[in-house]
Amino acid sequence: MQRYVIYTRVSTDRQGQSGHGLAAQERDISLFLETYSEEPWEIIGEFQDVESGKHDDRPELAKALDLVRRTPGSELLVSKLDRLSRKVSFIASLIEDKRVRFRVASMPYADTFQLHIYSALAEQEREFISKRTKAALAEAKARGVKLGGDRGSLREANEAARASADVFARKVGPMIVPMRNQGMSLGKIAEALNEAGQPTSRDGRWTAKAVSRVLDRVS
Incomplete structure (x- = not known):
């Protein structure tokens, strides 16, 4: 069974309270799970930060990554790459971490090399x-x-x-x-x-x- 740890991020308290941005992330993640994921699948954790993507020391992200590292074979699932981080250096560090696997719902077929290139272009x-x-x-x-x-x-x-x-x-x-x-x-x-x-x-x-x-x- 494929296990996922869901991570979402909104930039402000106002976005979090209104659902602005969050609904789109949840929609992308649901579409990925229903259309592209291996079956059967299970969500073993859901985490959300209300903080800018410029900061990588986010508490809920740390918890999500910790759960992935403690659960062999699991994957961190985000809607878009910038929800995970806006820094190519941080994305690169996760790619190099042998205990972390992550997927981007809006780019279901992208491999780690493509995600690295995309993060550099986005930056x-x-x-x-x-x-x-x-x-x-x-x-x-x-x-x-x-x-x-x-x-x-x-x-x-x-x-x-x-x-x-x-x-x-x-x-x-x-x-x-x-x-x-x-x-x-x-x-x-x-x-x-x-x-x-x-x-x-x-x-x-x-x-x-x-x-x-x-x-x-x-x-």
Whole structure:
């Protein structure tokens, strides 16, 4: 029997209380178990942290990994790789740990080598997003926009956000426009981007609406 230790993570207390993000993780994990898992299977533990993926010393993750190490043949199961960690170094350390096996529900056929490569690419993408946002804010500031916390700066902050979205749209537009020109629906394009591991500007999963917003910006 295949045994799983389920681990989920939300970034804030508000997400945990509202279920935002958690429902999607549970859905992905259920889909994996129903469609891709070896049978029969058993869940021997479930753990959840409310903490940023930037921190790897999470108490519930430590408990989940401890249970996996104490249960030969078991696997840690997460919905997405970034729920486990946002650091390629941490993913690499788990891959090298002979007592730990883990699976990613949204990438059911990925082996450890592919997961390592994906985590490295995702880390690069997050660094790019951070730099892009800083660049957009710097451009707004250079144009005389005052960036601050008062209510009068809301318009300027929105302008900076739009500039950042424009930069991202120009980056992914060359991937999206050809698919749209071939007659693919917005939903199918979103599926293709998710399967390719391309995150949205907020490091999330694509929807038809998100694809539409990019097309509006590059059209």
